[in-house]
Amino acid sequence: MFAVAPMLDWTDRHCRYFLRLLSSRATLYSEMVTTGALIHGDVQRHLAFNDTEHPLVLQLGGSVPQEMAQCARMAQDWGYDEVNINVGCPSDRVQNNMIGACLMAHPDRVAECVDAMRQAVDIPVTVKHRIGINGRDSYQALVDFVGMVAEAGCEHFIVHARIAILEGLSPKENRHVPPLRYEVVQQLKQEYPHLQMTLNGGIKTLDECEEHLQTFEGVMLGREVYSNPWLLTEVDQRLYQDNNSLAPTSRSEVMLKLRAYIEQQVAQGVKVTHITRHILGIAQGFPGARRFRQLLSADIHRHENQLAVFDQAIEVLQGR
Ligand SMILES: Cc1cc2nc3c(=O)[nH]c(=O)nc-3n(C[C@H](O)[C@H](O)[C@H](O)COP(=O)(O)O)c2cc1C
Structure with missing residues (x-):
């Protein structure tokens, strides 16, 4: 299994729509949504998605079992394929609310959440x-954490192969300063061969994915997919042996499909730039990449007719 990581502010529904144009098989994750935001906030804004986005996972941030169960139920009712608990995010803001990586010190609490959620829903x-x-x-401590949470019924663990440092490092630093330790996750997999494990952290190529998939049931990539989304176009064929994949063969083909989506979204009041901000990486590696980025990250904000700027960006990629 290949998954695109949950990324706050990045993997919103527009980003996911775009990524889905590149691979029909990759599992997509939402940004983390906190239980507070779902229970007290704008549910439609947090949960709406396009039908094409499946397979799609909602990631929840929270640690109060009955709230997690309530939100898992919402995820199921809205049609998500799976619900995932965030025990990896190191931000201070989330620590105060007992959300994210600080929960690694509270395996009993995570287990209670899993138990309550499983009783509330049928999705994994x-x-x-x-x-x-x-x-x-x-x-x-890691073995105990996974053991306790597995006993509560979690059968799939996605492991970011580095520790989080809860004081003194920003969330961004926490994604590259603590060293990657794939060997620890390999050992964990050996410890629990019956559990599904997905490896995450620092993976950049499909060659690496193929290698890790010899050991793990899944791989999850975040930043590399965002900065080089074209990588997804080989996922269906190489990692799922899907020879009938409808993966696009040219960037301009993707841009034209996205154009139709933009028009439809604009009619519903969405700003063009809320969609186009996610696609800057698609020109990576081409002579026109700088021009493409300039058009969609700068020029587009100065023009009234933003679709016309988008069309210029398509021209840059013509034939690519
Ligand atoms: C901008 C950004 C936002 C992120 N937000 C989340 C999040 O909401 N939930 C989460 O579990 N991880 C989050 N992460 C961490 C990623 O899911 C992933 O674990 C991490 O980036 C390591 O994978 P990578 O090296 O393939 O990027 C975020 C990462 C980035 C770069």
């Missing part, structure tokens, strides 16, 4: 976590 409940947090980074 999965957990995305780190290999540890500062002060609690022994292998045994």
